[in-house]
Amino acid sequence: MGDHFKTDTDQLGQFLRALEGCVRDLNEARTALAHVRADQIGTARLDEACDGFQDRWKYGAEQTKEMVEAVSEGVKSNKKAYEEVEDALQKAFKDMAEQATSGQGGAK
Template sequence: MAGYYKVELDALAQLITQLGESANSMSSAMKQLKDIGPKGSGYAELEQACDDFQDKWGYGIGLIADATGGITEGLSESRKIYEALEDQIAESFKPSGKAGK
């Protein structure tokens, strides 16, 4: 017997939005750290900390942001498919107008 599951389209849409925002935030934060540059903030310790963070985490966060973008695209496509399927199923239960024939 197959298990039962339900796709919550509104919750899926919210997840898609949140993942997209997360990917954008990660990319933006890394760009801002990179843009501070050697003399951008005026505080040597902050500049060094930004450089150190960028060196240690920049590549990995970039990969995470890229993967998150890919997941977001895949979830968006899945949501469209589920939504279309639900619409087709709902349509199949509507009366056809051929009652009594």
């Protein structure tokens, strides 16, 4: 079962950067739209529709940002855990190799 499971921590890092980019893009889009006021666009009906869109967009963007941040935190935790396991395994193998070459071989 273990032969088929592999975690590439570099790929997790790239995924984290992509998630962080999504949050940045959402914030920039919200900021850009916040400067456009409905009364600058046109008719009263269009202005009202734009105000409604702005409210829904803001709510949706905030919800999406929270979800992306939650996923990002989970990926960060997993990446850190995988790196810690890899470091511990590397140290254990190194210690075993040193013992084997020093003649100790683990026997007492």
